Amino acid sequence: MPPLVIQPPAQQQSQPVASGQGLAPARATKITELQSGIAWRGKWMPARFRNARFHVDSAVRESGRRIVPHEYPKKDVPYAEDMGRRAREFTIRGYIIVYPRNVDGDDLKKKDYTVARDALIKALETDGPSTLQLPLLGIMNVACTRYRVTEENRSGGFCSFDMSFVEYGQPPVSGSRQSAPGVEYAATNLGNATVSGVEGGIKAIEKGRVSP
Secondary structure, eight states: OOOOOOOOOOOOOOOOOOOSSSOOOOOOOOGGGOOTTTTGGGGOOOEEETTEEEEEEEEEEEOOEEEEEEOOTTOSOOEEEEEEEOOOEEEEEEEEEOOSSOOTTOTTSOSSTHHHHHHHHHHHHSSSOEEEEETTTEEEEEEEEEEEEEOOTTSTTEEEEEEEEEEOOOOOOOOOTTSHHHHHHHHHHHHHHHHHHHHHHHHHHHTTSSOO
């Protein structure tokens, strides 16, 4: 009986990759091209404060209700008094990084990142409120209460900003005499003084203290 000879399987030869035959080169997919959850990307806005632009790493919005708890002697049930909405506060971690080329009209895209850094510092230290625009938290009128800029030797061409803002809101009513409440208050006082003067004169005449 002749010996059984087992032939090794034929090796599959790899086909050469076609080049220059109409095949599109491979590229990475952009995040804006993803179909999953694309709705929020349509609402995205560039971050800026007083027109000084910056990148955002994280943005926190904080608020709530101003609740004053009341506890009474000999009672187990307290009462939480609502004094209105608490002022909105925003805590932002932003950064500015060097750009590979200069783009005209955009300080955020410069080879020298200190241009955008100095513009943001100036905006944060300027007196008065201004508009803060965040990528997904919208646009609001705020005042900067505090900021901190950090630069490290190991991260050349990069700086981070920790910024705190508070909702500016509206100034209270001054109550001047030129306002409607001020005019009404003055008219009421004048009317009361006139009535009191007339009543006092009549009583004096009736008592014979003043001749008619």
